[in-house]
Amino acid sequence: MIRLFRRAGRWIPALPALFILLGLTAAGINIAYVRSPSFADAFNTRVSSHIRVFLALLTGWIPFSLAEFVVLGSPVIAVVVIVIAVRKGGRSGRYFVRTIVGLLSCAALIYAMFVFAFGAGYRTTSIDKKLGLNREKVTVEELAGTARIVVGKLNELADEVMILYDDGSVRPYSHKETVRLCLDSYASLTDRWDFLSKLDAPVKELVSSPLMTYTHISGMYTFFTGEANLNTNYPYFVNVYTTAHEMAHQRGIARENEANFMAFLVCINSPDPYMKYAGYLNLYEYLISALGSEKELRDEISSELDVRVRYDLYCYSQFFDKYRENTAATVSNTVNNTYLVLQGTEGAKSYGLVVDLAVAYYRDRLDG
Secondary structure, eight states: OHHHHHHHHHHSOHHHHHHHHHHHHHHHHHHHHHHOHHHHHHHIIIIIHHHHHHHHHHHHTSSSOHHHHHHHHHHHHHHHHHHHHHHHHTSOHHHHHHHHHHHHHHHHHHHHHHHHHTGGGGTSOOHHHHHTOOOOOOOHHHHHHHHHHHHHHHHHHGGGSOEETTTEEOOSSOHHHHHHHHHHHHHHHHHHOTTSOOOOOOEEEOTTHHHHGGGTOOEEEETTTTEEEEOTTSOHHHHHHHHHHHHHHHTTOOSHHHHHHHHHHHHHTSSOHHHHHHHHHHHHHHHHHHTTTOHHHHHHHHHTSOHHHHHHHHHHHHHHTTTSSOHHHHHHHHHHHHHHHHTTSOGGGGGGGHHHHHHHHTHHHHHO
């Protein structure tokens, strides 16, 4: 038996074999939480949360985004791997097998990291049930009523927000302070909802932000490093909201619509006026977009918005014109949509479902 293992080890090294075994184990766990939301809830809370916290703390001290470094260096890494694989694989049949096994083991390890650290979040009980919200089919009247509530909140905050000519609203503090405000708000919400992991980790600013804007990606969470990353090129109210959004992913809220709604809750539960403003303004955009087919009603609600807030949205539109239509955005949206569909969501359309959660959140006030 020992001789047999030694002979097999000449073809399949121990470490790659371990990674492949880990990948097969992950496949079994993946199937289990796809079939059972209750298992996904337990796994996400009791296993994945600890892995995410460990990875976030492991990479949090690095002053730059390790994930961005890996992504930007991926072409060089790919070329090096291919060259080494060709050289090794061409030496003999045994080395060819070892090379193939090595490449498969790398893929198995990445897959296992996704399953163990993040994947369960796509299969958990929906956030409306966790928050105790009564999510039903949304009527036009409810949607309009929710939009008017949000407009009222924005109008109240307009006097507390600095909005400059040609620039729009200005965040009155640094990105580091934004992270601290989000962490404080998450800490208060964690005491209320135990499905949120307790975590104190940074959100890293991406060096490639100006180029990344062409992909229409305002931030990203990387499960293999545990890092939340921010595209700093967007206007301030988007940056604040995205910071809270990526932190939601760090805490195991994988679905995009749910992370969007959690970002809204984090922002409006902060005592800081600009945090509140960012939360309401981003939600307003979702709500008013959902009223797209009701032009007269949409225009009526928009006209109720404080002129300063409307100007802020105008500045954002002017900023985004440069990036609105391009090949990078098309490719990025296609890849992102495919990924979301594979995870059991409704793809890019799922981003719009945040309005259902918003209406459910304000339903008691609407009924009143």
